[in-house]
Amino acid sequence: xxxxxxxxxxxxxxxxxxxxxxxxxxxxxxxxxxxxxxxxxxxxxxxxxxxxxxxxxxxxxxxxxxxxxxxxxxxxxxxxxxxxxxxxxxxxxxxxxxxxxxxxxxxxxxxxxxxxxxxxxxxxxxxxxxxxxxxxxxxxxxxxxxxxxxxxxxxxxxxxxxxxxxxxxxxxxxxxxxxxxxxxxxxxxxxxxxxxxxxxxxxxxxxxxxxxxxxxxxxxxxxxxxxxxxxxxxxxxxxxxxxxxxxxxxxxxxxxxxxxxxxxxxxxxxxxxxxxxxxxxxxxxxxxxxxxxxxxxxxxxxxxxxxxxxxxxxxxxxxxxxxxxxxxxxxxxxxxxxxxxxxxxxxxxxxxxxxxxxxxxxxxxxxxxxxxxxxxxxxxxxxxxxxxxxxxxxxxxxxxxxxxxxxxxxxxxxxxxxxxxxxxxxxxxxx
Amino acid sequence: xxxxxxxxxxxxxxxxxxxxxxxxxxxxxxxxxxxxxxxxxxxxxxxxxxxxxxxxxxxxxxxxxxxxxxxxxxxxxxxxxxxxxxxxxxxxxxxxxxxxxxxxxxxxxxxxxxxxxxxxxxxxxxxxxxxxxxxxxxxxxxxxxxxxxxxxxxxxxxxxxxxxxxxxxxxxxxxxxxxxxxxxxxxxxxxxxxxxxxxxxxxxxxxxxxxxxxxxxxxxxxxxx
Ligand SMILES: Nc1ncnc2c1ncn2[C@@H]1O[C@H](COP(=O)(O)OP(=O)(O)OP(=O)(O)O)[C@@H](O)[C@H]1O
Ligand SMILES: [Mg+2]
Numbered sequence: 134x135x136x137x138x139x140x141x142x143x144x145x146x147x148x149x150x151x152x153x154x155x156x157x158x159x160x161x162x163x164x165x166x167x168x169x170x171x172x173x174x175x176x177x178x179x180x181x182x183x184x185x186x187x188x189x190x191x192x193x194x195x196x197x198x199x200x201x202x203x204x205x206x207x208x209x210x211x212x213x214x215x216x217x218x219x220x221x222x223x224x225x226x227x228x229x230x231x232x233x234x235x236x237x238x239x240x241x242x243x244x245x246x247x248x249x250x251x252x253x254x255x256x257x258x259x260x261x262x263x264x265x266x267x268x269x270x271x272x273x274x275x276x277x278x279x280x281x282x283x284x285x286x287x288x289x290x291x292x293x294x295x296x297x298x299x300x301x302x303x304x305x306x307x308x309x310x311x312x313x314x315x316x317x318x319x320x321x322x323x324x325x326x327x328x329x330x331x332x333x334x335x336x337x338x339x340x341x342x343x344x345x346x347x348x349x350x351x352x353x354x355x356x357x358x359x360x361x362x363x364x365x366x367x368x369x370x371x372x373x374x375x376x377x378x379x380x381x382x383x384x385x386x387x388x389x390x391x392x393x394x395x396x397x398x399x400x401x402x403x404x405x406x407x408x409x410x411x412x413x414x415x416x417x418x419x420x421x422x423x424x425x426x427x428x429x430x431x432x433x434x435x436x437x438x439x440x441x442x443x444x445x446x447x448x449x450x451x452x453x454x455x456x457x458x459x460x461x462x463x464x465x466x467x468x469x470x471x472x473x474x475x476x477x478x479x480x481x482x483x484x485x486x487x488x489x490x491x492x493x494x495x496x497x498x499x500x501x502x503x504x505x506x507x508x509x510x511x512x513x514x515x516x517x518x519x520x521x522x523x524x525x526x527x528x529x530x531x532x533x534x535x536x537x538x539x540x541x542x543x544x545x546x547x548x549x550x551x552x553x554x555x556x557x558x559x560x561x562x563x564x
Numbered sequence: 565x566x567x568x569x570x571x572x573x574x575x576x577x578x579x580x581x582x583x584x585x586x587x588x589x590x591x592x593x594x595x596x597x598x599x600x601x602x603x604x605x606x607x608x609x610x611x612x613x614x615x616x617x618x619x620x621x622x623x624x625x626x627x628x629x630x631x632x633x634x635x636x637x638x639x640x641x642x643x644x645x646x647x648x649x650x651x652x653x654x655x656x657x658x659x660x661x662x663x664x665x666x667x668x669x670x671x672x673x674x675x676x677x678x679x680x681x682x683x684x685x686x687x688x689x690x691x692x693x694x695x696x697x698x699x700x701x702x703x704x705x706x707x708x709x710x711x712x713x714x715x716x717x718x719x720x721x722x723x724x725x726x727x728x729x730x731x732x733x734x735x736x737x738x739x740x741x742x743x744x745x746x747x748x749x750x751x752x753x754x755x756x757x758x759x760x761x762x763x764x765x766x767x768x769x770x771x772x773x774x775x776x777x778x779x780x781x782x783x784x785x786x787x788x789x
Contacts, residue, residue: 146676153673154661161661161702467657470618471671471718472646474639557642558618561657 143476150473151480159485166453167489173449174493174537175500180442181533182501185435186525190509192428195357195519199424200416202280203360205237205387206395208419209402212410217382219409227405228388233398235389238279241270241372242384247302247365248334249324251347264306264322267364268335269385270372279389282354285361289329289352292368300333300348303362304355312517329353335365339377346375357519359421439533447540454486455548465552466560475553479546486545487538494534501525565757566615566726567591571624573610584610585621586780592759592773597752599768600761602777608761609730611777615759616651616728617641628725646674650719652729656711658703658718665690665699668718675722689721690714693747709740716747720756727751729760733767745770 159167200206209224211217218224228234245268248261255261273292276282283291287304304310308323327333329350337344348367356362373380390398395415402413458465468478506523514521568590574583584607592598600608613619614626617633625634628648633641645651658667668686673679690699693713703711712732719727729748733741745767752758752772760771768774769788776784 142676146674149679150670150674153666153670153679157666158661463657464659467653467659468670469642470645470651470653470657472642472649473670473674474642477674558613561618561653 143474147474147476147480150477151484154477154481155484155488158481159488170450170453170489171492171496173446174489174541175497177442177446177449178494178497178533178537179500179505180446181439181537182497182525182530183505183523184438184442185432186501186523186529187509187514187521188431188435188438189428189524191514191516191519191521192424192431193519193524194513194516194521195424196417196420196428197522198356198358198519199360199420202285202356202358203387204416204419205279205389206392206416207388207390207398207402208414208416209386209388210412210414210419211384212412215410217379217384218386218411219382220406220411221382221386224402224406224409224411225383225386228386228402231398231401233390233394235391236275236279237386237388238275239272239369239383240276240385240387241369241376243268243337243372243376245365246336247306247324248336249327249331251332251334260322262325262327264324266302266306268337268372269364269366270369271366272369279387285354285356286352287355289350291352292366294368295370296368297371298348299351299367300335301352301354301366302327302333302350303364304353305359305362306365307353310353310355337375341377344375344377357517443536443540446537447544450486450489450541450544451548453489454482454545455551457485458482458548458552462552462555462560463563466555466557466562469553469557470561478553479549482549483542483545486541490538490541494537498530498534501530502527565592565594566626566628566759568614569625569627571611571614571626572622573607573614573619574622583622584780585614587624588780588782590775590782590785592757594757595752595755596773597748597756597758597771598760598773598775599771600759600775600777601763601765601768602783606777607780608777612728612730612759612761616649616726617645618651646671647722648725650722650724650727652712652715652719652727652732654731654734656703656708656715656735658711658714660703663700663702664695664706664714664717667703667714668721671718672722685721686717689717692720692750693717694743707740709736709744712736712740712744713747716744720751726757726759729758731761731763734763741767 209218225239228237245266246263247266248263250262271282271292273282273294287310292299292301305312306324307327308314308325309328311323313321314323327350329352331350332347333350334345334347354361354366388398399413399415406413465478469475502525506525509521509523568588571585571588572583573585574581576582588611600611602608614621617626621634625632627633633644636644659670662670665683665686668689669682672682672685677685687696687699690696693716695710695713695717698706698710703714706714716732733744736744748758748760749770762768771788773785773787775782
């Protein structure tokens, strides 16, 4: 008890004297060295926050695009082995009156073939200019509300509610616009010689033979979300007329709700559906699983890079403090000689190291949140399957500040301790 | 007040062993001004390190006020030096990042005195050594003599029991050395116990007692006045 009290007093005094020494040492040290060390600390911080943030952001960007451009927060689709969402109309009614559902888009979807060249027959050794595609019937008004669909139009115009005979087609299905056009993927057929205003023939297979109808391409849609850029779109009314059966059963319902409420809504819908088959998922669950794996990989990669950055930074601080202490070995000896406690001397070195750490992370925080994050939000990185943003939350940044400060503390303390432990007289006499 | 008994200090081992202090026994009383003289290599500095607890003797003991100091742990020795001893080094040994007054204030601050009071006491000590106008200078902005006087101010500011000095004027010309020696004489008149190593017999004569060392043994021990 008495010992603890005495130690507390010693520590307080050591902190006070250590502070006195550290402030003066920093104030009278070379401005260049100080700037350089702080610069290294800033880079380390950015390395910790920005590198992993960008890696995650590449994927997060695609998650956001998927949710905003296609799925909404909750998406209901046909169950496996079923061609439509069972009990569709009752579910739509349920959702329409659900207080938590802010918006939704109901979509039809069927498999179809699109024939691009209607006039010439293919040559003997050629395949027809034809592709298989998912043909989606949308309500242009509802779709526009949910996903701002018109922003995906890269050529031509979007669909209007009551028009007929027009079709939108995903850029990745047309050779001229596809991102994969020059990839020469075996079996991947793209439509050639096709553009806005051209006539194409859509055929659906049905039990009573093929249904055919010609459409004029009204627009090309392009997005990093596959569900947009590899599909074809016509109005829901027209698709309903085209299909022979199950005209009231739909294939997709994308729902906008509070993101935090999404899991609860999924459960409510499942409860409502009971034995009727449908796949009900949050946006996150519906994301292609390879993207989620990429996210995990990017996270690991980010952490690995961060750890390297942290190790390099701690070694840097360690060396700086160590050299600083070695060159001041004589003065450390003198301080001990005149009665300054080793603890106080160690405190002074820790304070100096912490100063570098705190200033470095403060400037780093400022750069991250005032400069880099707004910059990447305004100018996302153009990545094949997403628009990369910088993922940096205050919590994750704060965690990294804490990690950096703990490392700085140790990198300041250990070398100081090594030098301070040396024999006093040897240090004074420089032997 | 400070006493050594059969003090032996040797360096090295085996064939290379060099015994610098050989069975040295001296006793110095309160208020004495003792000069330790002798040829180079006689062991004067070594003796001072033992007396000021900066070093550990190979055998024998140093006791201060009847207490055997040699057996104290390092931490308590440091603490004792802080409160009871002052040391003036030959090369001044000021901290280059602290101003004159901060250098002097440091050991006082370490004793737990508030910063304000420590700086005030430091200024008083500097004033005694006629350095008031230089108190905010860094050591690099002071002459050798001034630096040595700052060093003395630092050694006496906390009113130590014993003041040690190892050739305090060795690096100074006679003009700068004069006020430094005067400072020691003044302190002695005020009752300060001083143990000083010096080469110059002229300065030794200012002391009340001269101990002459040669090859680690006392060859003479005389009161002057
Ligand atoms: N760390 C050491 N290791 C080995 N020998 C040492 C060591 N320190 C001192 N010596 C030797 O001890 C002897 C006494 O040294 P000391 O410094 O006490 O002499 P001094 O009387 O102070 O001489 P000077 O007047 O030159 O300062 C010298 O011969 C020196 O070489
Ligand atoms: Mg000597």
